[in-house]
Amino acid sequence: MLLAAALTAGVSRVDCARPEAARAGAGTPARAPDVPYQPTPHMVVGEMLRLAAVGRGDVVYDLGCGDGRIVIAAAKKGARGVCVDIDPKRIEESRKNARKASVADRITFRTEDLFETPLEDATVVMLFLWPEVNLRLRSKLLRELRPGARIVSHWHDMGDWKADKEVTAWGSRRARPLYLWTVPAGEAGAAATDGAEGEKRILAVLEQMRAGGRTYLSVPPEDGRALRLLTEAAGAQTVVEIGTSTGYSGLWFCLALRKTGGRLITFEIDPGRAAAARKNFQEAGVEALVTVVEGDAHEKVASVKGPVDVVFIDADKEGYVDYLRKLRPLVRPGGLILAHNVGMAGVTEYVKEVTTDAGLETIFYREGAGLAVTLKKR
Numbered sequence: 001m002l003l004a005a006a007l008t009a010g011v012s013r014v015d016c017a018r019p020e021a022a023r024a025g026a027g028t029p030a031r032a033p034d035v036p037y038q039p040t041p042h043m044v045v046g047e048m049l050r051l052a053a054v055g056r057g058d059v060v061y062d063l064g065c066g067d068g069r070i071v072i073a074a075a076k077k078g079a080r081g082v083c084v085d086i087d088p089k090r091i092e093e094s095r096k097n098a099r100k101a102s103v104a105d106r107i108t109f110r111t112e113d114l115f116e117t118p119l120e121d122a123t124v125v126m127l128f129l130w131p132e133v134n135l136r137l138r139s140k141l142l143r144e145l146r147p148g149a150r151i152v153s154h155w156h157d158m159g160d161w162k163a164d165k166e167v168t169a170w171g172s173r174r175a176r177p178l179y180l181w182t183v184p185a186g187e188a189g190a191a192a193t194d195g196a197e198g199e200k201r202i203l204a205v206l207e208q209m210r211a212g213g214r215t216y217l218s219v220p221p222e223d224g225r226a227l228r229l230l231t232e233a234a235g236a237q238t239v240v241e242i243g244t245s246t247g248y249s250g251l252w253f254c255l256a257l258r259k260t261g262g263r264l265i266t267f268e269i270d271p272g273r274a275a276a277a278r279k280n281f282q283e284a285g286v287e288a289l290v291t292v293v294e295g296d297a298h299e300k301v302a303s304v305k306g307p308v309d310v311v312f313i314d315a316d317k318e319g320y321v322d323y324l325r326k327l328r329p330l331v332r333p334g335g336l337i338l339a340h341n342v343g344m345a346g347v348t349e350y351v352k353e354v355t356t357d358a359g360l361e362t363i364f365y366r367e368g369a370g371l372a373v374t375l376k377k378r
Contacts, residue, residue: 052180059123062083227312335376
């Protein structure tokens with residue numbers, strides 16, 4: 001608890017893009033959109049509105065609105081709408097289409113990051129995103145929407161939060177699944193947010209991995225719990241792990257990322273261990289939260305885009321300094337760099353670097369196999 005308190009005081013969550021930053025660009029998004037633009041077929045739009053029973057009195061949000069067609073169709077039914085997109089060009093296109101349809105007066109247009117959009121007045125939220133984005137949004141939806149609000153997702157579900165209804169719509173000559181959730185009240189809502197059953201599933205896989213010999217040079221449970229605690233305290237959105245092994249430490253990260261709405265990018269040089277990790281992530285129901293990258297991480301980390309909230313290094317000991325120097329620039333101020341087995345030979349130079357650099361603050365956690373916890377100050 002002292003470790004968590006000490007680090008929480010110095011760690012603040014920094015989101016990828018603030019609404020005002022998104023508005024600042026004249027025609028360029030503040031950051032890359034979470035998903036590429038793909039319009040929902042008009043026939044599917046109609047089915048989504050029917051599934052949510054949209055009518056007068058509703059306030060319909062479309063997170064990632066594209067050309068505005070869903071909100072415009074809702075406005076024609078008498079609802080009010082909010083078009084949200086990080087791309088100013090999409091918002092301008094939505095405005096023009098709403099004016100043509102004579103419903104612009106019923107729609108608010110917001111050029112901003114969908115993860116920053118306040119949802120308190122929404123009665124219906126429409127989604128056509130990717131699975132991992134849905135999972136990141138889940139806690140926000142349950143936290144901000146009022147009980148009874150409806151959520152409809154085109155194509156992708158919400159992991160272990162089971163839909164109240166699932167139907168199939170046809171559009172562009174393809175069958176397309178649509179999912180409906182109604183935000184529950186009280187304890188039911190808290191359970192959906194916390195995903196207690198999902199946590200039990202992950203913990204069960206962790207236990208089975210240890211009991212069944214399915215780990216390989218993995219962290220002990222003491223260090224696994226520390227990884228979870230630090231990641232959740234940091235409100236991490238992006239965690240980068242060097243050395244997946246069979247996914248044991250990754251599952252500890254996933255326990256936290258289910259709460260923070262973040263994701264794990266993990267690198268493994270051995271194809272067999274990478275395959276075993278994927279199987280374990282799938283068994284635990286967290287595969288949508290994890291990207292497993294096969295190959296030499298010294299080369300592959302060049303693909304990582306910042307900001308990164310937490311880095312965990314647990315691979316070739318002589319390579320720790322190289323990983324640190326390549327990933328440190330991507331770590332946000334207030335982010336954490338964690339290194340395992342810091343008492344082993346080969347890690348001496350790494351320890352020297354993180355304890356003598358004025359821009360870093362490092363402490364050592366000794367309950368498990370030796371964990372260096374480094375805060376990037378600036």
